[in-house]
Amino acid sequence: MFLSFSRPLSVIQAVIRNLFHSLAQERGPYMRHIKRTFIVLLTVALLLYSVAYVSDFNFKTFTFPQAWLNKVINQINYTTINSTLAVHTPNDSLQIQQRGTTVAQTTDIPVYYHVAHPSNYHFILDEPDKCKQNPFLVLMVPVAPHQVDARNAIRRTWGNESSVQGKTLLTLFLVGLTGGPEAQQQLEEESRQHRDLVQSNFVDSFNLTIKTMVIMDWLATRCPQANYSMKVDSDMYLNLENLMSLLLAPNTPRQNYITGMVMWDRPVIRDKSSKWYVSEELYPELKYPTYLLGMGYVFSNDLSKKLVEASKVIKPFNIEDAYVGACLKQLGVEPSSPPDPSKFKAYLGQYIREDFFRVITTILGSPQQLIDIWKDVKRPT
Ligand SMILES: *[C@@H]1O[C@H](CO)[C@@H](O)[C@H](O)[C@H]1NC(C)=O
Ligand SMILES: *[C@@H]1O[C@H](CO)[C@@H](O)[C@H](O)[C@H]1NC(C)=O
Ligand SMILES: *[C@@H]1O[C@H](CO)[C@@H](O)[C@H](O)[C@H]1NC(C)=O
Ligand SMILES: *[C@@H]1O[C@H](CO)[C@@H](O)[C@H](O)[C@H]1NC(C)=O
Ligand SMILES: *[C@@H]1O[C@H](CO)[C@@H](O)[C@H](O)[C@H]1NC(C)=O
Ligand SMILES: *[C@@H]1O[C@H](CO)[C@@H](O)[C@H](O)[C@H]1NC(C)=O
DSSP states (O other): OHHHHHHHHHHHHHHHHHHHHHHHHHHOHHHHHHHHHHHHHHHHHHHHHHHHHHHHHHHHHTOOHHHHHHHHHTTOOOSSSOOOOOOOOTTOSOOOOBOSOOTTOOSSOOOBOOOOOGGGOOEEEOOTTGGGGOOSEEEEEEOOTTOHHHHHHHHHTGGGOOEETTEEEEEEEEEEEOSSHHHHHHHHHHHHHHOOEEEEEEESSSOHHHHHHHHHHHHHHHOTTOSEEEEEOTTEEEOHHHHHHHHHSTTSOSSSOEESSEEOSOBOBOOTTSTTBOOTTTOOSSBOOSEEOTTEEEEETHHHHHHHHHTTTSOOOSOHHHHHHHHHHHHTOOOBOOSSGGGBOSOOSSOOHHHHHHOSEEEOSOHHHHHHHHHHHHSOO
16 A cells, blocks of 8 residues: 555655755755755655555545445335334444553553453343254344344244244344343243343443354353354344255355355554544454454354354454454454355345345344335245
């Protein structure tokens, strides 16, 4: 990046030099000396400016996936099915806690530390027997306790599919702590009714990295026999036939396999005003390792245990999907591009029924939209 700039820079330098050279000739040797110093300073300033410009340019060109997603989602134009679009909230991030004063600190910058390792949490609501049916695929949906509409829409659509292509499927929701006893009671009632809620004792707000690792923990401890798992957001459309075709294809690895929408070379945002800011203390590298966009990634279930292990040594940061990428890197597992990357779509434009036959995932705007689209896609042609 910098190299490409050094050439135009030296051109600018030469131009300035020429300009002052002619000036110096007009005004004599004394001025010439001053100008030379000035040229050096000006060059240094230009150099610094161009470095700043390059890094700025960098951030603008490769905007962070979620920022990009928000932007992209706003352009969606559903015409046949009317709904308002809920964009991924920027608050899907983990609250970082300040560790007690560190002695060896040489600067005033506080060190942030937070433990995402699931051993710090326990399950309040659990479904330990759900896996006795030996599911081929487990769909784990992180969702906020109050998002009962989202859960109900999933229960009426892809969450209600217990068998696809002869393989057993299981859908569970993962929530954290509710706001109070009343909400907790409601949640427990819902749990008794549907038996598909898993609740862990972390505060369900800004703690998405914890949530993801708790999902991995549940899979590793309650469902190690499952062949594959998927972490899928509650606002997603899921085409299970296509997903199963992918997983049952002879070439699909059965271990150390993870796929979805692959993110390469994403820069870590150091702009403190950004929603996706991550400090150098939390994540010192300039770029994230290759990772899968958090909306929905599917993996061979051996990875759930391995990811939990890796999280012991990977310091958490608030970008949950990139955090999983960091754990994968630690494990030496390279995310796989899907055989057909166009099947993991962040969004589809205007509603076209046939598009939904082709994809595996795409983001939707509301629970009602999931129900409407599901009905329309499933209707006899
Ligand atoms: C969205 O839909 C409206 C009405 O159908 C249309 O006028 C507009 O051009 C569309 N915008 C995009 C970006 O497709
Ligand atoms: C969509 O639905 C909302 C209420 O559900 C309504 O106010 C709005 O006019 C509708 N928009 C269109 C384009 O039908
Ligand atoms: C996001 O968090 C900020 C405070 O950090 C808050 O003011 C805002 O209302 C939150 N937005 C949503 C959508 O929760
Ligand atoms: C789930 O599907 C079954 C049929 O397979 C149906 O009887 C049941 O009502 C569905 N449940 C929901 C919540 O839609
Ligand atoms: C989760 O986030 C909240 C703030 O929203 C914070 O108070 C809490 O300590 C975080 N961590 C856990 C483990 O709940
Ligand atoms: C799924 O995993 C079980 C072991 O848990 C194994 O026996 C079976 O062959 C696997 N099925 C497929 C299709 O990979």
